[in-house]
Structures are given as structure tokens and as C-alpha cells.
Amino acid sequence: MSYAAIHPDWDKPRSNMVDGYSLEMTAKEMDGLREAAPLIRPGTQIAVTFLPGEEMDQRVEAAKLVRDLGFEPIVHLSARRLGSEAILDDYLRRITTEAGVKRVFIIAGDPPQAEGPYENSLQIIQTGLLEKHGIEIVGLGGHPEGHPNVSKPDLWVWMEQKIAAVRERGLTPLIVTQFAFDDDAILNWLKEMRERGIDAPVRIGVPGPAGIKRLLGFAKRCGVGASASVMKKYGISLTNLIGSAGPDKLVNSLAAGMNDAEHGRVRLHFYPFGNLKATAEWINKYADKH
Template sequence: MTKISHATNRAASLNLMKDFSLEMTGKDIPALIEARPLIPLGTRINVTFLGNEDLEMRVAAAKAVRELGFVPVPHLSARRLKSRQQLEEFLGRLQEVDAAGHLFVIGGDPAQPEGPYSDSLAVINSGVLQQFGVREVGMSGYPEGHPSIPSETLWRALEEKSAVLQEQGLDTLIVTQFAFDTDPVAGWIDAVRARGINAPIRVGTPGPAGVKRLLGFARRFGIGANAMIVKKYGFSLTNLMGVAGPDNFVNDLAAVLAEHSAGGGPGLAGPVGLHFYTFGGLAETATWVRRFNSGQE
């Protein structure tokens, strides 16, 4: 294995942190305003599509992202859409506020579709997206699998969506579910590239947050969080009142990528960055990023 110096590892970590993206909900406009001075202008900010939020909240959040100097990436949950009309209304409203260029399309939580779209591919195949100025479509990646979807189904969906988006002339981006362990993430990236999918990948990374809160989200999304994994990540299951940040995770992932690159390994080729899930808040995550980049770990 090619040995990587500390200086090279640090450079790799900083490179991985470049052009990171963040996530917010429709309720987080005040938090975004507060965090604005801490976030680089032009940062991508994903706006979720939750069942307890409505059209006005989603559009208002996307508009705020744009007006504050960032790039809005609204989410669209296929199974939550009740009709083609609702899809067109949402995209039309986004286009009005100049927030339709980048879209993240997911299947969504409902077990049964509330309308005509059973999954994200059905939305992509509808032909509606381009009519409203969508230029790039993001899709989900699951390095540790999905609690209710077989692995082969996930891979088939990723391959099909990649092919269809390429045929449609739309740019593609993959954003993964968050993880605590770099090993399954690195293996999954390897497998993506081996399948000939060269789209940029943003690895889902938990921003700094309370340990108990992080574990709650991990259970909800089927993320591995046993004692060995969380110790590697940087916190202990015996201290649920503590706060954990992704320092170890980012450094470890950057080191793995650097080793593959230095060793000529083809598996991890292609652009890889980070997407932060702001479980502890936008300002807290942005502050952590600044501290990490300045070397104050």
C-alpha cells in the first residue's frame, strides 16, 4: 500500500471539503439567515420535501437560499406528489424564483404513492423537468443499503436513472445517505465507479450534533452504529449527552481516497465531495467547517 504523509493527508482532507453542500428544511430560513456570514457564497443548499411542510414553505426556503447568495437544490419526493398538476405547480413556482436549475429527486417515505409517481425514475421519465428549466438532477446513494429496499433494487435504480438522465442531456449528481464508517462508503464508491457511473458523488456526512440525536437519526435510516463503529467515528455509546463532530470521518475518508489515487487504483476515480446533514443546526455545521479548514480540530 502506498504510504501517504501527514501533509498529504491534510491536503486531501481540505480538498475533500472544497465546495461542500448543506441541507435545510422549509422551517430553517431564520437559521440560514443567522448562518449566512459563516457559509461561503455559492454554496449549494438542499431544501427538503417533508410531509409536514407545504408548497409555500418549500418555495419560500428555496427563494431565501437564492436571495442570500447560495445555490438552491430543492428536493422533490415522488411518492408524495398527488398529481402531475402538483408536480408542474411546484416546478413552476421554483422557476419563478429562479430555483429550478438544480433538483434532487427522491422516492420519499410513503410506502404507497399518493399519486401517479411510484419512484424517482417515474418523475424523471415524465419529461416534465426540462420544461421548467431543470439542468441537473440529484439522486440518492445508499452505501449501507436501505432498511426496506433490496440492494439489487437500489443498484438497478441507480444505473437506470444515470442512463436516462444522460440520454436526456441532464447533469447528474449523487448524494449519499449519511454514515459513521468510511469502509462501507469507500467500498460503495468503488462499486459505483466499477459500474461505469462517473457522476460526481457527495458523501452524506453528519454535521456536529448531540450523540443521542445522531443515534436517533441512524436508527431511523438504518445506519450502522454499533460500539466499534461509533468509537471509530469519535464518540462513545456510554456518553449519550455528548456532542460529536465528523473530524475523524472526514480525515479517514480523505486518506482512503488519497491512497487509492496515489496507488493508481481506478475504483475511487471521479469527483467526490461532502454533503452535510445539519442535525445540530446550520450555524453549528458552518462553524465546524471553518474550524476544520483552519486546522483547529
């Protein structure tokens, strides 16, 4: 399988763990992106999230800014937050015509009740609107540390169904995981995925450098495991939450334990938690060091 459609260098072996990385931002972080832009590699893929409290216009403007600054926008679609098919159709029309978007990432979203006709990401894929608007790459969620509301067997079933639906429409699937702290859980999940015959390319979610309390707050909100033993591997003590932490230990552990034969070609996706500049600086320092 060729991964070149996902990223131009993805068919080549990694020379560095941060090769071909991607980033995430919210629609409200446009000033942060402008500040960080000189530190980010040209052509880097940057995802624009779909959060409550934002207007569609903000999200479109953020995607346009990503494109204007020389990066590749990936636009999130949160199924349960979409009020109607007309809203989805119009949003796809705007991001593709105004920002040249070719990539989306689809999640079910947090609301317990759907605001419109879509309960899950599979339903978005099945509308036919993605291919109608020229979308080429479809990101799907992965959960190395599990999901608080879905069993592990069901997560695999859902993943297989969504990948099949994406490919049936002539589109390319890409798995992007929730950020995780546990390198063993990540590597075991990748191995099981490949053993199940799931060959889709994967981006592993990695938390960018952030204050320890902030990191653990995001982890709790997202249902990510944060046990004392896992935190110790990540360089964090749960008895001392002062200061900040970077993903050095986690990325080094992944680099040491990962191989293409067992885990497939994998790249990293960074969650900056509101500080794109600090994350870009960390990535550049890591690349220089390794």
C-alpha cells in the same frame, strides 16, 4: 467527464476535504439560514428538503431565500408525497421562475403508499417535466450502508436506470448519499461504483455536529448502521450518549483513504440536523486546520 457543471471547482483536485461542500435545510429553517449565512461560503449549494407538515409555499420561500442570500438552491422532490402531476408541474414552475432553481434532488420518499401517481424517483424523471422547466442537474440517492427496503443488487440496478434516464433527457446526474458513519463502507461503495462503470459525480453525506442521542435517532430513522465498532471510529461510545460529536474522525478517515483514480472526484454534503450555524462553524474550523 467534466464535473464543472456540478460545481465550478470540481474539475480541480481538492486542496481540502471540505472544498465545494453543500448543505441541507428544511423549509422551516429560514431563520437558521439567515443566522448562518455570514459563515457559509458564497455560492454554496443548499438543498431544501421535502418533508411532511410543510406547505409548498414554505418550500418555495425557502428556495427563494437561499437564492437571495447568494447561495445556490437545490430543491428536493419526494415522489410519493406528490399528489398529482399538476402539483409537480406547478411546483417546478414556481421554483424555477421565482427562485431560479436549476437543480433538484429526487427521492421516492417515506410513505408506504404513494399519495399520487408516483411510486419512485424514476417516474419523476420520465415525466419530461424537469427539462420542460429548465432543470439542469438531477440529484439521485446513494446508499453506502445499504437500504432497509431494497437489496444491494437492486440498488445498483436502480441507480444505473436513473442515471441513464437523466442523461437521455440531456440532464446531468449527481449522486448524493444518505449520511453514513462507516468510512470503510463509504470507500468500498465508491470503489464498487467506479468498477461498475458508473462515472456520475458523487456527494458523500456527512452528519454535522450534533448531540449524540440526536445523531443516533436520525441514524435509526434512516436505517443507517450504528454498530458499536462503527460508532467507536466516529468517536462515539454507545455506552455513553452524553454530549455531542463532530464529523472530524469520519472526514479525516475519508481524506486519508480517498483517491481520485479509485473513487472518482467526490465532495461532501452536510446534514446539519437543524443547526446550520454549528455545521458552518465546524466546516470553517476544519478548513482552517487543514
